[in-house]
Amino acid sequence: MANEVLRVAMAEKGETVESLAAKVSVDPKTAGRWLTSGRIPHPRTRIAVAEVLGRDAAELWPEPYRRRDLPWFRPWAELEQDATSIRSYEPLLVPGLLQTERYARAVLRTGGLLPAPEVDQIVAGRLERQEILCREEPPQLVVVIDEVVLRRLVGDRAVMAEQLSHLAAMAQREQVQIRVIPADGPWHTGLAGPFVLARLPDGAEVAYLDNQLRGQMVTDSRDIASLSRRWESVTGEALPRRRSIALIREVAQTWT
Numbered sequence: 001m002a003n004e005v006l007r008v009a010m011a012e013k014g015e016t017v018e019s020l021a022a023k024v025s026v027d028p029k030t031a032g033r034w035l036t037s038g039r040i041p042h043p044r045t046r047i048a049v050a051e052v053l054g055r056d057a058a059e060l061w062p063e064p065y066r067r068r069d070l071p072w073f074r075p076w077a078e079l080e081q082d083a084t085s086i087r088s089y090e091p092l093l094v095p096g097l098l099q100t101e102r103y104a105r106a107v108l109r110t111g112g113l114l115p116a117p118e119v120d121q122i123v124a125g126r127l128e129r130q131e132i133l134c135r136e137e138p139p140q141l142v143v144v145i146d147e148v149v150l151r152r153l154v155g156d157r158a159v160m161a162e163q164l165s166h167l168a169a170m171a172q173r174e175q176v177q178i179r180v181i182p183a184d185g186p187w188h189t190g191l192a193g194p195f196v197l198a199r200l201p202d203g204a205e206v207a208y209l210d211n212q213l214r215g216q217m218v219t220d221s222r223d224i225a226s227l228s229r230r231w232e233s234v235t236g237e238a239l240p241r242r243r244s245i246a247l248i249r250e251v252a253q254t255w256t
Helices: 002-013 017-024 028-036 042-054 071-082 101-112 118-135 149-150 157-170 221-237 241-254
Strands: 085-090 139-148 176-181 194-198 205-209 216-218
Touching: 002 028, 002 216, 017 028, 017 042, 028 157, 042 071, 071 118, 071 216, 085 221, 101 118, 139 149, 139 221, 149 176, 149 241, 157 176, 157 241, 176 221, 176 241, 194 221, 205 221, 216 221
Parallel strands: 085 139, 139 176
Antiparallel strands: 085 194, 194 205, 205 216
């Protein structure tokens, strides 16, 4: 089935199959298949094409984006599905890939800022994302969190006890590492904000930054290098794997 939306977008920008292929670093035959057979490119390539054409990737290829994630988050969720490794630093909350359903709901309901249907939508999408950790060949997940994440009340005590028990269990998996930066440590570079680095099958790296309104995808090599240096810095502050698990279990007991 031909992709008429893509054809029109290319025409409006004056792009040919050959010029578009060159700009996104694929073979012209591959780009031609997007038009004639409706083939869907790799997530990172979809984003690159959308940037060249000044369109939203979900407009050009809606099928992969029919998820329950919020529209602005879907490009990252797609890349996350293909990642071979994910490195995540979070100073304030348990990262989404490791949140329990009740913890996620408690976070999203705080302040009553989101309507209930939107909370349900985000939680459903978050739980769907976690399925990558149950695949036959899951990505390697390394998470660094600050100790305050374990000790700050989210929801109620039962929610926290369940969440920390879940963290301890997930940390036992071979492909998952959870490391904790002790609360008595000094100020460190990670406290400037959370970030995620993902490595794709072709070796490329992309990053994701979060803020109060929406997230931001990062692909610039200089920005990736800067975040990689910050990653090395925060991991240097964190406890080793076994000591981190012991601390998670210790704090979990305080919530029961």
